[in-house]
Amino acid sequence: KAGVTQTPRYLIKTRGQQVTLSCSPISGHRSVSWYQQTPGQGLQFLFEYFSETQRNKGNFPGRFSGRQFSNSRSEMNVSTLELGDSALYLCASSSMDGGANIQYFGAGTRLSVL
């Protein structure tokens, strides 16, 4: 069974641009969660999608948004990029409620904002 796939692996953007990251969960998994990881703040929860609906959202500004498609693939969008958005963005999939069961993580997308 293929694991969680995140694309692209690396991105370099400049301030003010927008970016879209993609996550393909493990086949059959309906929950996809997104996290931001930085050296200072560690791993912080962004949002969780289940069956195309956002179920939970972390404490991030509205510039961070996401969506989930009928095949459970998910995208995350960040608009008006700031230097502080530079981070490793991780997505995780699980069969049911995100976190209530084992979460499987992708390798992440490393975003650098210049």
Add this chain to the structure above:
Amino acid sequence: KQEVTQIPAALSVPEGENLVLNCSFTDSAIYNLQWFRQDPGKGLTSLLLIQSSQREQTSGRLNASLDKSSGRSTLYIAASQPGDSATYLCAVFMFGANSKLTFGKGITLSVRP
């Protein structure tokens, strides 16, 4: 607000030592606790998941225990090897209006040959 703490932030040990990594959390109303491993520049790999009703879980050389009432968990690594070098994170999950995994900042382990 749930907070998860892992101390120390880094640990260096010689190969063959038995290790205990600690994790503490402030709100004992958790549903489960997970231990993850992260290699540099990579994603997270789930090592063990302990449900709130369980006291411990074992996988190979790894054993995780949970004491929900005191807000503590430990990850025991037997006979450490250089390949165990990585960052180990614990995370707790709570159901509720904003159910999510809350992570500690991790312990970076280096096992010297």
